[in-house]
Amino acid sequence: IEEPLIFEQGEEGRCGVDLPEPPKVSSRLGGLGRKKPVGLPGLSEPQVVRHYTRLSQKNYAIDMGLYPLGSCTMKHNPRLNEKVVRLPGLGDLHPLQPVSTVQGALELIDTLAHWLKTLTGMPAVAMSPGAGAHGELCGIMAIRAALEHRGDARKRILVPESAHGTNPATAAACGYEVDPIPANAKGRVDLEAFRAKLGPDVAGIMITNPNTCGLFEPDIVEIAEAIHGAGGFFYCDGANFNAIVGRVRPGDLGIDCMHINLHKTFSTPHGGGGPGAGPVVLSEALAPFAPVPWVVHGAAGFDLVERDPKQQSFGRLKGFHGQMGMFVRALAYMMSHGSDGLKQVAEDAVLNANYILASLRDVMSPAFPGTCMHEALFDDHFLKDTGVTTLDFAKALIDEGYHPMTMYFPLVVHGALLVEPTETESKDSLDRFIEVMKGLAQRAKSGDAAHFEAAPKLTPRRRLDETAAARKPVLRWVPGSNSAKAAE
Amino acid sequence: IEEPLIFEQGEEGRCGVDLPEPPKVSSRLGGLGRKKPVGLPGLSEPQVVRHYTRLSQKNYAIDMGLYPLGSCTMKHNPRLNEKVVRLPGLGDLHPLQPVSTVQGALELIDTLAHWLKTLTGMPAVAMSPGAGAHGELCGIMAIRAALEHRGDARKRILVPESAHGTNPATAAACGYEVDPIPANAKGRVDLEAFRAKLGPDVAGIMITNPNTCGLFEPDIVEIAEAIHGAGGFFYCDGANFNAIVGRVRPGDLGIDCMHINLHKTFSTPHGGGGPGAGPVVLSEALAPFAPVPWVVHGAAGFDLVERDPKQQSFGRLKGFHGQMGMFVRALAYMMSHGSDGLKQVAEDAVLNANYILASLRDVMSPAFPGTCMHEALFDDHFLKDTGVTTLDFAKALIDEGYHPMTMYFPLVVHGALLVEPTETESKDSLDRFIEVMKGLAQRAKSGDAAHFEAAPKLTPRRRLDETAAARKPVLRWVPGSNSAKAAE
Amino acid sequence: MLARIGVRSIDDLYRDVPPKARRDKPVDLPPHQGELEVERAIGAMAAKNLGPSRAPSFLGAGAYRHHVPAAVDHLIQRGEFLTSYTPYQPEVTQGTLEYLFEFQTQVALLTGMEVANASMYDGGTACAEAVMMANRVTRRSKAVLSGGLHPHYAEITRTHAHFLGFRVEQPAPDPEGREDLARLVDGETSCVVVQNPSVFGHLQDLTALAEACHKAGALLIVAITEVVSLGAVEPPGAMGADIVIAEGQALGNALGFGGPYLGLFATREKYVRQMPGRLVGETRDVDGRRGWVLTLSTREQHIRREKATSNICTNSGLCALAFTIHLTLLGEAGFQRLAALNHAAACALADRLAKPPGVSLLTKSFFNEFTVKLPKPAGPAVEALARRGILGGVPASRLWPTEKSLENLLLVAATEVNTAAEMEALASALKEVLA
Amino acid sequence: MLARIGVRSIDDLYRDVPPKARRDKPVDLPPHQGELEVERAIGAMAAKNLGPSRAPSFLGAGAYRHHVPAAVDHLIQRGEFLTSYTPYQPEVTQGTLEYLFEFQTQVALLTGMEVANASMYDGGTACAEAVMMANRVTRRSKAVLSGGLHPHYAEITRTHAHFLGFRVEQPAPDPEGREDLARLVDGETSCVVVQNPSVFGHLQDLTALAEACHKAGALLIVAITEVVSLGAVEPPGAMGADIVIAEGQALGNALGFGGPYLGLFATREKYVRQMPGRLVGETRDVDGRRGWVLTLSTREQHIRREKATSNICTNSGLCALAFTIHLTLLGEAGFQRLAALNHAAACALADRLAKPPGVSLLTKSFFNEFTVKLPKPAGPAVEALARRGILGGVPASRLWPTEKSLENLLLVAATEVNTAAEMEALASALKEVLA
Structure with a gap:
């Protein structure tokens, strides 16, 4: 059943x-009152409930089944x-209430910070980044601020070829x-190539570990x-922290900072593409440069520092x-699971991934x-001569x-298929998925390329x-457009 | 996608x-501890969420579209x-807390009672019935209790042929x-036939008004x-109160009692078949016989009478x-709409129904x-000679x-189709429905009976x-049954 | 729209209404209010109540406070469940039908019976329906009710008995679990109804009573007000029950000041056609695929009219859904653990409450609820506790207002939600109140 | 499972981890807890806060409390929205894509602009992104920020300016709305950023400023922290804005102690390829049916890597959903009415608060927030109000801790949720506090 746009409904x-x-x-808008209507449609509550209920039914979601999305x-x-x-x-707390009235909220942030620091083995954490990529930004800014503080203007960041585009x-x-480092035949950073890139203008390296090859x-x-020896810093992309949480502390590996996607490792909902949260843990060397605000233990309870009295913070990010x-969600998840x-x-x-x-x-x-x-990487070798592409499959x-599953990523593998089942899938669920994958692989090999092309x-x-969407972008509904009529 | 039973999943x-x-x-179960496992399957939270999410997706609901169900x-x-x-x-209040600790809850019941009495123009209401049919029971019991109180043992209740089966x-x-009264050619109670049935052993009459023909x-x-003249009482089935609420007070028509389906007129959710609620408004003559409990205004606020001090109440029903x-839901609805x-x-x-x-x-x-x-009744005359039955249609x-829509009810019409759109449908929604109905009627007349039979x-x-389900009823899952294997 | 209908005004559509009953002006009630105002007004009423979110609570007596996992409420609010109709049209209601089939299976398993229906209004109405069913099965008309049966269940049964003309015999309330019901069973007896644990909390072995009933051609009906007990206690089916009815609220459903709840109803397969309420059965569609339908509806009012087994139409679908989701989340391991937690909590509380001088524990074998005898009337004591911010139990006088002999008895329940600190608070407050 | 993998233990799967970093024992944190315990622990933290459910609240300054219809939260919690992935696979995410397309249209309509993206993290980050976009469009590197811009927005922009090496000029905070920004615009200026209403509440006509910008080849960026104002106030697009960024929290989203919120981002069609963030576009499927896809992703990091317009990946999908549902429920009539209610509430409050001697209203033209000057520092006054159970506004010292000249200023907001009684309570408490 088709669901027209809200602009095509209502009265x-x-x-x-x-x-x-x-x-x-008597208006005090200073003569700036709106002169024309906005152009919004008028729908009743039943119409609205139906519209979004029906739209939701066009989505796939974790609540419906396994999501084999690598990374x-x-x-x-x-x-x-x-x-x-x-x-x-x-839920109803205003962010600028007097700190005396939000002690529980600050305690919650402080408790979460404690869990994050303990799990990563790092001494500090910047809580404010709004998502993973924002956390990366925060980490690299902290690195640059630290370098600037010691008067060291460096220019290059080393990034493996297999990195996420955000890096x-x-x-x-x-x-x-950005200076790329190649991968070796085993899917890891090529240590020799890396060493060869090192030099006095290298600010740091960004490595995802476990890496995007799983x-x-x-x-x-x-x-x-090596990076520390060369005077640079080590940024670890925490996207794959789920594979090692509670078992390996990144701090024990010598990293300087790492962002944590709360929606990946700590189960906050993906929400169709956000919102996320990307706290960044920091080493002693980087901690002084963290962005404001931060929570501290004061004389009368928790306090919130919104301006750095030492003026070392690189500023505000959000x-x-x-x-x-x-x-709140992440802490509930952590407390439920415990160490x-x-x-x-x-x-x-x-x-599960190895299974x-x-x-x-x-x-x-x-x-x-x-x-x-925690994720299994395949290339498209098994599809050779079948006429079936990774996309079709x-x-x-x-x-x-x-x-x-994730396709064509990481780039270091030809026609990559990256499968991450996560720990919340049961063995029965994995077995069903494996059976389906086997069936498809056999079908591809049996020469039924048409089935895949049509899927x-x-x-x-x-x-x-x-392609058509990008060539002549239609990014909003316009009254009188005939797109509605063509939809059926 | 098939969804296996919970008993076919889990570990x-x-x-x-x-x-x-x-x-x-040390157990104090007196040696009565359970000896064998219950036999319940073990599922994880993700499995449970998916199971019920997928099941829900096999349902139709008001949130998805119009429900043309008459009556x-x-x-x-x-x-x-x-x-x-x-x-x-x-939500968390225990029903047997001291009344001093539930004054707000009693106020809410009292307020709802006031709304129901005012809307129906009746002096009393019994709140406890659990659903419409339970309310009917309450009303007829009140009638019988009133008759018994005056020592009048009557045997018959008159019920029109078009009544709901619950009557x-x-x-x-x-x-x-039960003594049936026929309908006249206009779909109404045949007044003469009714008068002919009256007599000293008639306890009362049950009439739905507006009736089931809409x-x-x-x-x-x-x-x-007439019924009062004959010493009987008038029970009004309130299933169709939605057509007259706020516009006609049943009390002005001379009724003695009427149940109100809160989920029909006052928007509490149908929930796939319940729970409902069926308060019954009562006339002065019946009020003393209402079931316990009831809320009264006492010296120290609201009080709850759980035993009738006068011993006239016919007892407890729920x-x-x-x-x-x-x-709570019904009152929120009523207050939102107001008089x-x-x-x-x-x-x-x-x-909407007339449209x-x-x-x-x-x-x-x-x-x-x-x-x-509030509902439009059709018979199957328009399907004559098409080979399409009301059911097929x-x-x-x-x-x-x-x-x-509702089919084959009321019984007084051949192959009835009863359509009730309700007031919450917009004109656009009605127009779409009408177009679909027209299309189907034309298709039936064009001789495409096969389309309907296969639907x-x-x-x-x-x-x-x-038929097979009733012949050899399988009313529960049994371990080792092969029903699972056959499902695909 | 009026033009298409061919009338000039809405009033024309009401012309069959007698003129004196037509109202042009709204009735004398407040006009409509916005969402915000309504939320405020109802919120103000809610704020006048002292609920367990603000006061430790130890009330049971037929309604129990348990921790309901967040997933339950999340799932039952899905519009496809919440706003769906009774599944008379199986093609578009397989979701509802499949969960009701699972529900029926779960209820049968819990009670140790062969079949169960898709739910009743509540435990009390299910009890009355069970007695009427026993009358139909045995073609007899005397019901024997235990003195340990919840008074509401007994009262509802008596109401129906009065109008249908069957007899009810019931000995006095039985706070110490000593009654001998078998002696009341005779050739007229259709059934004996006994609650386990009793309303006073006593657990009883019903095997001998079942034998006595069967010997006399009567059915044994077992009532259960706290279904969580079935995770720890031998099920009625194993003791010889013929019908089991229960209040299902304790799983998945909020206390909600007494409703809506759901009645469970289970019996032996041979009696299924005398059973009230809806039943879901397995069948096939025209393509041979397994599916579910409402079945045996020839027992029901919409088909059989005055010859139906009951006048019931609506059941408690959404409450049954909450029940079945909660039980599915628990599973075998979780359900047994939940029951063990409840029993442990009650044991701990019983030890604490029995200490003050003059207080005695009347219930020796119990699950999560027991009766204590106080040295003074329990009703005022509970009021005094409430003033101290503790909801300390149900005084027997609330349920048996005219039984002077029960005046000093207090029914106390503890579940997994009651902490040690709460128990300590009740024990010390009670000591104060009794001092 | 281990057997199929061909290892003997889980440990074998971690053999690439350097031995010194392998941990066999859990880290030093508490063990797992049940749902009930976690709910209690977090509930205890919540109880330590004084929220508006217990205290009348008049805080704004970039985050606004509004009544969110119950349907919003009901719908966004549907698992198909809540637990769905970014819509990279359009065949199975048409639901998300269609509502984002509607969202983009709504944002464009509200702001009076031609195109909008599918949301940013929040208003502040959107502001910084807008300046960086203006730099790309104009190939210039000086941004002029108004003294009436929310300090967080300015601070975030400065942070990016520092690392990317562009200049920022900003006059002093402008509590009386008198600044002349046009004089700061020169041939190096990429953009002027001005907030309307300003953080102090002033409404301004920006037409002349827009002309000045365009004459100098710079873009006008308008920031809005309270989107409800757009129901009553002339939109930036009509005043000549080139980019509009806004905080969308006020529609559909809870205050939630500051996040997650959503940034709105709208601009003219000609700049769309320089825009950051995700965009949904209309297209056809292989059967010719209308459908939606993420488009122009060649601007984005996962395709363009270091040449992307922004490093942003995640946006605020679920917050955007709440926003769009709320706005759809309101519709044209409801949105204008909501705005009118807000303005009326603020007018009523302004009259009340300006009464005590020594208090003056600095904002003459405002929407739902204004600035009052107190006869003493506002910070301690707000603390004193909080002790009386009233959350009385945001002292300017909270946002500009080092600006002594603003010390006595208080930012006060009123929305449709503030009753006359609450306003009266604030007015009389303020009188006490100032006495």
Whole structure:
């Protein structure tokens, strides 16, 4: 069933919220009153409820099934999180209330900070970044601020080729040049190539560990020592923290900073693309340069520092105090799991990924030999001569009731398929997924390329023309456009 | 996608709720400890969330579209109701707390009672019945108790042929014989036939008004006078109160009691078949016999009478004090609409039904000439010689994205199709529905009976074998049954 | 719209209404208010109550406070469940039908019976329906009710008995669990109704009573007001019950000042056609795929009219959904653990409360609720506790206002939500109140 | 599972981890706790805060308390929205894509601009992104910020300026709305950023400033912290803005102690390829049916890497959903009415607060927030009000701790949720505090 846009529904003057009649006042808008209507449609509450209910039914979601998205850690979002975040005294708190009236909120931030520091083995954390990429920015800014503080203007950041696109974009957004490091045949940072790049103008290195091939960097300690030896800093991308949480403390590996995607490791909901939260843990060397605000223990309880009295902080990165709603959810998740449960999380995540890797080893083509961490990487070798591309294969998964896995990433592998089941999938769920994957692989090899090219068939829409969308962008509804009529 | 039963999922020992380890105590169960496991499956929270999310996706609901169910008043359920019912201090109140600690709850019941009495023009209301049919029972019991009180043992209850099945069942459940009254050619109670049935052993009459043909009984005052003249009482079935709320007070028509389905007229959710709530308004003559408990204004605030000091009450009908959760929702709805909005509700409901009736008059066959109240009744005359039955026609509606209308009811019309749109449908929504109905009627007349026989085709299941289900009932899952294997 | 209908005004559509009953002006009630105002007004009423969010609570007597996992409320609020109709059209309601089939299976498993229906209004109405069903099955008309049966259940049954003309016999309330019901069973007896644990908290072995009933051709009906007990206690089915009815509120459903709740109803397969209420059955669709439908509806009022087994139409669908989701989340391991936590809490509380001089514990074998005898009337004591911010139990006088002999008895329940600190607070407040 | 993998233990899977970093024992944190315990622990923290549910609140300064209809929260909690991934796979995310397309349209309409993106982290980060975009568009590197811009927005912009090496000029805070920004615009200026209403509440006509900017080849960026104002006030697009950024929290989103919120970002069509953030565009599927996809992703980091317009990946999808549902529920009529209620509330409050001797209203033209000058420092006054159970506004010293000249200023907001009784309570408490 088609769902027209809200602008194609409704009726003038209709309203879905009962509001009282405003009292008559003589306007003090200074003659700046709105002259024309906004152009919003008028829908009733039933129409609105139906519209969004029907739209929701066109989505795939974790609540419906497994999300094999590598590097995205789409795990189950416990419902307790959604309940506690709405408690009165948290959900309705204004960010600029006197600190004497928000002691519980500051305690919560402080408690979460303690958990994050303890889990990573790091001495400090900046809580305010709004998402993972924002956390990266925060980390690289802290590095640059620390270098500037010692009067050391460096220009380059080393970034492995297999990095997320956010890494080079972040380095550039902090005014750095990006210098790529190649991967070796085993999917790891090429240690020799890395050493060769080192020099007095290298500000630091950004490494994802476990890396985007789903592998732990075995030379991580050597890398840390080398970058420190060259006067640079070590930024660790924490996107894959789920594989090691509670089992390995990144601080023990010699890193200087790492962002943590609360929605990846600590189960805050993805929400169709946000909001996230990206606290960044920092080493002693970087801690003084952290952005404001931060929570401190004062004489009369908790206090909030919104201006750095020492003026070493590199400044402010986000309005108010960070993504509080995500903090509450993440803390509820952490307390529910505890130190024992979080270790179990990492172990189960790694176990599940290896189970998939081992089960599909014979019918697909693992990109690297051996075991993996929390995600299994395949290349498209097994599709050779079938006429089926990685994209086709992934789209065919949709008709089997699954979201596609991550495709064509990391770039270091040809036609990559990256599968991350997460620890919240049960063995029965993995077995069903494996069976489907096997079936598709066999079908591809049996020569039924047409099936894959035509996929998906069972979705509200089949493959969409992205080129046309970009060529002449239509980014909003316009009255009288004939797009509505064509939709059926 | 198929969704296996919970018993076909899960794993022993798995649990979806974190509970602490119970302390060791020496059991005081008196040797009656459970000897065998219950046999429940073990699922994780993600599995449970997915199971019920997927099941929900196999349902039709008001939140998805129009429900043209005659006599069921499937109207929009405002979300405000769901919010207020969960407020602390209401949702978590124990029914046997000291009355001094539940003054707000008693005030709420008293306020709702006041609204119900005012809207119906009746002096008393019994709040405890758990649903409409339970309210009917309450009303007929009150009638019988009043008759017994005056030493008048009567045996018969008159019930029109067009009544809901609950009416005769209720009369029987109170020990009465049911005596049917025929309808006249205009779909109303046959006044002469009714008068002929009157006599000294008639305890009362049960009339739905507006009746199940969607028509107002024009002789209602005469009927009331006649039954009173014969020493009996007048029970009004309030199922169709939505058509007249705020516009006609049943008390002005001479009734003695009427139940009110809070989920029909006052928007509490249908919930897939309950819970409901069926308060019964009562005349002065019946009020003393109402069931306990009731709320009274005492010296120190509100009080709750759980035993009738005068011993006239016919007793208790339900545990505790009635469907409080439904009371809260209904009151929120009533206060939101107010006296003006509720009148508008009735008028819009009647307007919408007549708009459908008028729009389909030419392509379908209205059962009676003229306008209707809040529902439009058609017979199957328009399907004559098409080979399409009322059932087929209704099932074909499913593939168009609608729930079927009420079929084969009321019984007084051949192959009845009863359509009640309710006031919460917008004109655009009605127009779409009308267009679909017209299309189907034309398709039936064009000779495409096969389309209707095969319908529905787009649902998770097509037509189900109800006969087989009743012949050898399988009412529960049994381990090792092969029903699971056959499901795909 | 009026033009298409062919009338000039809405009033024309009301022309069948007798003129004297037509109202043009709104009734004498307040006009409509916005969401914000309504929330405020109802919030103000809520704030006048002293709920367990502000006061430790130890009330049971047929309604129990448990921790309901957040996923339950999240899922039952999905519009596809919340705003769906009774599943008469199975093609578009397989979701509702499948969970009701699972619910029926769970209820049968919990009670140790063969079949269960898709829910009743509540435990008390289910009790009355069970007695009427026993009358139909045995074609007899005398019901024997235990003195340990919840008074509301007994009162509802008596109400129906009065109008349908069957007899009810019931000995005096039985706070110490000593009654002998078998001696009341005779050739006229259709059933014996006994609650386990009793309303006073006593756990009883019903095997001998079941045998006595069956020997006399009567049915044994077992009532349960706290279903969590079935995670720790031998189920009625194993003791020979013929019908089991229960209040299902304790799983998944809020206290909500007494409703809506849900009645559970289970019996033996041979009696299924005499059972009241809706039933979901398994079948196939025209393509041969497994599916579910409402079945055996020839027992029901919309088909059988005055010959139906009951006049019931609506059940407690959404409450049953909350029940079944909660129980599914718990699973075997969680359900047994929850029961163990409840029993442990009650044991700990019983030890604490029995200490003050003059207080005695009447219930020796119990699950999560027990009766203590105070040295003074319990009603005023509970009021005094409430003034100290503690909801300390249900005085027997609330349920049996005319039984002077029960005046000093207090029914006290503890569940997994009661902390040691709360128990300590009750014990010391009680000591003060009794001093 | 281990057998299939071919290892003996989980430890074997961690063999690449340097031995000294492997941990067999859990870290030093508490063990897992049940749902009930976690709820209690977090509930205890919540109870330590004095929120507006217990104290009348008049705080604004970039975050506003409004009544959010119950349907909003109900709908955003649907699992299909809440637990869905970024819509990179359009076939299975048409729901998300369609509402984002509607959101973009709504934002463009509200601001009077041509195009809008699918949201940013918040208003402050959107402001910095807007300045960086203006730098790219104009290839210049000096930004002029108004003294009426929210200090957080200015601070965030300065942080980026420092690392990217562009200049920022900003006159002193402007509590009386008298600054002349046009004189700071020169041939190096990429943009002027001005907030309307200003952080002090002043409403300004920006038409002349826009002309001055355009004449000098600079862009006018307008910041809005209270989007509800757009229901009553002339939109920036009509005054000549080139980029509009706003904090969207006020519609659909809880205060939540400052986050997550959502940034709105709108501009003219000609600049769209320099815009940061995700964009949803209309297209067709292989069957020719209308559908939506993420588009122009060649601007984004996952394609362009270090050449991207921004490093942003995540946006505020769920907050945008709440925003768009709230606005859809309101519709044209409701949105204008909501704005009128806010303005009326602020007018009523301003009259009340300006009465005590020594208090003066600095803001003559305002929407729902204004600045009053007290006869003594506002910080301690607000603390004193809080002790009386009233959250009386934001002292300017909270936002400009080092500006002695602003010490006596108090920013006060009133919305549709503030009753006359609450306003009266604030007015009389303030009188006491100042006495």
